[in-house]
Amino acid sequence: MQIAALSEKILEGDRRALARAITLVESGREDHRAAATELLERLAKSGRQALRIGLSGTPGVGKSTFIESFGMMLVAQGLRVAVLAVDPSSARTGGSILGDKTRMEHLSREKAAFIRPSPSQTNLGGVARRTREAVALCEAAGFDVVLVETVGVGQSETVVAQMSDLFLLLLAPAGGDELQGVKRGIMEMADIILVNKADGDLKSAAMRTCADYSGALRLLRKRPQDPTGFPKAQTVSALQEAGLESAWQEMQTLATWRREQGHWDRMRAEQARYWFVEDVRQALLARLQTPWARERMAELSDQVAAGGMSPTVAAQDLLKGLGVSA
Secondary structure (H helix, E strand, O other): OOHHHHHHHHHOOOHHHHHHHHHHHHOOOHHHHHHHHHHHHHHHOOOOOOEEEEEEEOOOOOHHHHHHHHHHHHHHOOOOEEEEEEEOEOOOOOOEOOOHHHHOHHHHOOOOEEEEEEEOOOOOOOOOOOHHHHHHHHHHOOOOEEEEEOOOOOHHHHHHHHHOOEEEEEEOOOOOOHHHHOOHHHHHHOOEEEEOOOOHHHHHHHHHHHHHHHHHHHHOOOOOOOOOOOOEEEEOEOOOOEOHHHHHHHHHHHHHHHHHHOHHHHHHHHHHHHHHHHHHHHHHHHHHHOHHHHHHHHHHHHHHHOOOOOHHHHHHHHHHHOOOOO
């Protein structure tokens, strides 16, 4: 299919065309990258925007269950929902090893929903390198909400906040000790903390955990992009579909306030600046994967290990060969 025809299909909301386009932007082949760039440039002219929601959480917290229940609720309200689920990668094949479509059985059947699992491969931040471009494709396809589910909580997990309008942190009921297990960085990035599994015997524990996080959030410095009362923590039960409506209302309240105050456009501008720098960095790193660079790096590495050359001099030698000044 030609790029012009593919872009038209995407603008019409064709899910097969969207899936094909995401495969194209995820490809590392040089001809595919050129085609993907042309496609993204064409689609950018549509000016369509969705509410981008990043979602992270500790393993086993119920992210997939939450997304399915939350997504079904949004679909019932007449919204189109896209889910970009970044799975851990197989060390052997490089592919996804969890397969979120199998864990979101009901949502995957909805015509108004689109679920795409992608392998994280070697990328930090819990997101695949081309997830940002996949988000842009989903927006062009007319989806109202794009959910980006990351691999799991870690120090680099905050990268997802650089492609989201709202960042949710999903946590399970636990004692106060779990506060020590959550990195301060991700706490500062979170717009809303949702304590999941607030049902049955865990309901009281969830309430205590929510109170602990609410207190912790009050100690954090207030951010200029937040209205009074944000960031905040609240309880939900994805299994019983409790608290989802309230959580959605809070998300809409925050998103509306940011639009009205001009923070929305500023945040997206800063994100665009971040990804420009990141793309340059990744392109430079890719030059180290050429046959000449790998061979030369191995030679210099042996010399450094043998004490015949200092690491600094060896690095300058390699960069000079690549045409880059140190």
